[in-house]
Amino acid sequence: MKEDEIYLFDMWRLLRRQWRWFAASVAAALLLAFAFVHFAPRQWLASAWIQVGEIGVTPTGHDPKVESFERTIDRMKTRLFRDSVLRDLGIPLKSREAAQYRKSLRLDPDPYANLIRIDVLAGSPGQASRLATATADRLRAIHQGLGTAMLLQAQQRLQGIERDIKGASADRDRLQQSGAAADGVRGNGAAQPLITAVLVEQKDELIRQLRNEKADLLVRLGPTLTYATSQPWPVYVPDKPAFPNPALAWGLGILCGGALGVLLAVLRDARRRLAA
Numbered sequence: 691m692k693e694d695e696i697y698l699f700d701m702w703r704l705l706r707r708q709w710r711w712f713a714a715s716v717a718a719a720l721l722l723a724f725a726f727v728h729f730a731p732r733q734w735l736a737s738a739w740i741q742v743g744e745i746g747v748t749p750t751g752h753d754p755k756v757e758s759f760e761r762t763i764d765r766m767k768t769r770l771f772r773d774s775v776l777r778d779l780g781i782p783l784k785s786r787e788a789a790q791y792r793k794s795l796r797l798d799p800d801p802y803a804n805l806i807r808i809d810v811l812a813g814s815p816g817q818a819s820r821l822a823t824a825t826a827d828r829l830r831a832i833h834q835g836l837g838t839a840m841l842l843q844a845q846q847r848l849q850g851i852e853r854d855i856k857g858a859s860a861d862r863d864r865l866q867q868s869g870a871a872a873d874g875v876r877g878n879g880a881a882q883p884l885i886t887a888v889l890v891e892q893k894d895e896l897i898r899q900l901r902n903e904k905a906d907l908l909v910r911l912g913p914t915l916t917y918a919t920s921q922p923w924p925v926y927v928p929d930k931p932a933f934p935n936p937a938l939a940w941g942l943g944i945l946c947g948g949a950l951g952v953l954l955a956v957l958r959d960a961r962r963r964l965a966a
Contacts, residue, residue, distance in 0.1 A: 711958050712951035719947025723939045733811045735932035736818035738925045740806045740826050743833050746915030747844040747907065756833040756919060759801050766797055766806075766829065775828045779820060787813070791821055805922075815927045822925045833919040844911060851904045855897060862893035 742762055748754040757765070765771055772795060776788050794811035808825055812818035865886055910916065 707955075707959060709955075711954045712948075715951035715954055716944070716947035719943045719950065720940075723943030727934055727936050727939045730934045731813065732931040732934075733813065734815045734818045734927055736810045736812065736815070736822040736925050736927045738808050738810075738822040738826055738921060739923055740808065740829060741917075741920055741922050742804055742806065743830075743837060743917055743919035744804075744915065745837055745840050745844075746910030746912070747840065754915070755804075756837040759799065759804070762829070762833075763797060763799055763806065765832070766795075766808075766825070771828065775821070775824050778824050778828060787817070795825070811932065819925045819927050823921075826919075826921050830919045837918070841911075841916075844907065848904065848907050848911070851900055851907065855900045855904070858893050858897045858900065862890055862897065865890050865893065 742759060743756040744754040745756060746754060755762075769792070772792050773783055773788075776783055776791060781788050781791070790811060790813075794809070796809040798807040798809070799805075800807070808822060810818055810821045810825065812821055868886065
């Protein structure tokens, strides 16, 4: 500990002798930090949240999502997907804005909450918001196409169940009417009414099963279990730009300026000693 104290005291005396170089280094670093903060191009960060759609009529044991979470993330990472977003906004694919969008787009998936957070940098708050919205809209359009066939099959199945219920109800009514007519004509016959009652009971059971299947299908097609890919919240863009960060720039300026100042002070003092 004693040697450390001597070393620190010697370093303090060295900096006192070479204080001009130390101060000049710190001042130069702060000047650069000032220029960077005030003249660097401003960049705004837009954040959006995407909820992947689900289809409730998916067979048991299969992923109910329109597209699996992992595949959705992989799709959004591709150059083809990002170029399609740029085309939707009419941004040239070889422009600086397009290159910045491809480079700055960040994905933060949360599979447990079924959410994907996207962050996009742009030269203005409006542009950043448009890019984030267009990214979500492009994914929604793709997922809408993927889920159309399955939803169409479910709607056709629902219509088929309704037709089966109407047909079974009509058959039951005819059986009941024919049974009543047979009772009026052959009051002393016991076999025919019994057969008719059994057939009517079978039709009632079939109708109950069809109605239960219809109710289950309606629940699965309801908004709780079947919904499209969407943005649950609006795009968020802070009032202040994300780049450059003044606090970080000034902190790095002081740190780098101090380190460079100490190095120059040590080198100048060593040179002076060699010359002496």
